[in-house]
Amino acid sequence: MKEKEVVQGFSNNVNTRNRYGAVWQIIFQASTIVGIIALIALMLNIINSAFGYIAYEARVDPDTFTVDGVPLEQQSKDQLLTLLQSELSSGAYNKLENEKPFADRSREEVFQLIVERIIRPEIVAVWDLWPSLTQADEIRATVAQEFPTAELDFVSWLTSDFVTRPQTSEPLTAGVRTAILGSLWTIFFTVILAFPVGVGAAIYLEEYASDNWLNRIIQTNINNLAGVPSIVYGILGLALFVRAFEPLTSGEIFGLVDPTTANGRTVLSAGLTLGLLVLPIIIINSQEAIRAVPRSLRNASFGVGATKWQTVWSHVIPNAMPGILTGTILAVSRAIGETAPLVVVGASTAISFDPESPFSKFTTLPIQIYQWTARPQAEFQSLAAAAILVLLVLLLSLNASAVLLRNRFSRRF
């Protein structure tokens, strides 16, 4: 009798335990689904803002500038320049001339200036993709009622023009070319600094360093540096590159720039700052790649009389290279997405001309996104969404190339 009770109790208990197990399994699965939903929501939210209806009004009707029956869009550069000169104040015209001589500007650039400065289309209302698809009729009715002179267009904020146009303050003509070039220049200096030093440090730590206190400190220090918030690197860059090395980073000692306007807030400073930021990541990733090269390869090389460096150069580095490159690409994609340190180092808030030398003022893609996001108007949010898509495509292709590289060249020993 007693025995039966125990068995009874046990089986009841098993049911409860299994129920608990089932409930928690659902909770664990639900958590995973929440994570995926967050990613989907993030993507949809960006796409939602990057397309949709806009209503805009021209402040000045372009038809008034038709000369001899030739509409504005088909006029030659000289005609456009004459128009620009007559419509703008001489001060504004000279300012444009100073920024970049009109002789150097293409017809498209001049046309864009006319649209920007004279016709000045103004966005009066913006709709996201979802309402644009589901409530198109209502949107048309609203526009017809509230903005009778406005034109309604379904636009993709992300266009090929958006990628190739320079930055402007008008949302309709703004582009990210300046920012993309700024990002590329910055990353170039980041890689120049961080790749050789990072790989060198990794080789030292894996191949040369004996287990003494100094090398242990170096290793611990690198692990800690990888966890330092990026904004701290920005502050370091501000003190070190922008201020202490100002003659060097502003290009003053090379005599390449006008010393009265030069300052250290340049592409070079930004690139070096990001270089310090990704250095620990490159070192740690390269160390892992070097560690994966088997001992036997080194011993074989030593066995035929190679020196330490010959072994490292001809056997360790070639075999570790795919891993090192993969790690470097991942570090670079981290650097491309960094915003905070560059704000601190002093990315320019509004520049419309491409960086041309290491000593140019700069803006980068994430900085551009930050500035557009920070503005309250809906059209700038849409611009930010389009710029985010450009950034994500850039990062995704970098990551994909890292994965390809890993799969293509990875060797198993």
Added chain:
Amino acid sequence: MAELTKKNTEKQAPITSLRRKPRWGETIIQSLLFLSGFLSIFITLGIVYELGKEAMLFFQMPDVEMLSIITTTEWKPHINKFGIWPLLTSTLLTSAIAMSIAIPLGMSVAIYLSEYASPKIRNTLKPILEVLAGIPTIVYGYFALTFMTPLLRQIFGNDAVQIYNTASAGLVMGILILPLITSMTEDSLSAVPRALREAAYGMGATKLEVAVQIVVPAALSGIAAAIIVGVSRAIGETMIVAVAAGAGPNFTLNPFIGAETITGHIVRISGGDLSYDSIDYNSIFALGLFLFLITLLLNIISQAVVRRFREVYE
């Protein structure tokens, strides 16, 4: 064979001592490599020196009193009020909100991936997590401002929730930190040997009991390290709070109103053309040094936890 040996002896090279031959190239290369490694020490020293130097200037300014920094509750540089609390409370508030999302979710996802998911599901989910981890933080900031804030305002009402608020920044920061905690936790869970699980199953344990009572305790040091690293990441996170948490220090614990964090304040102050030797310029170095020391301490603790409490299995 005999011929070969004969040839070799004929061509016998003069015996030299390889050991004593100085190889200058090798030495130079080794020194260069050492310098590369040593540069990281210089970076740390540079951070401590530069931040410390400017922070000292800040503390020595006549308007700045050490005592009032920790006793007063207003941070208004333009009228020389430097109480750290409004910046610190909002930093702690956003981090706490973020961790209250990231720890339970991150651990659940990690347990699911390591204990429940089939290899096929695991191989699809892990890249998704890596994608989440690779998205730049400014994108999360945009997400917080244009998705999370409107969502919160819809749920709690426009009057209760301001456009800029610490809740939306904190929640999105939780999503940002989720993959970090998940991957670190998952690593330490899968490092627990299979034999422990089999033994528990043999005793009649259910899957949940194995996961929660056997595997998680065995991996506790790794999980603790993941949480500490997550906290350090949350405290140093900048762009989400700069975009979504609001401008202007605000001494409050209400998550629905705007309050600037330490990092957000540094970004806003340095966003304009900051003149050197101004009190603002020096104050960001003091705040930066504070951030550096906190995160350094957390990272050291996390490494010590792993070293000290790691269960080593054969």
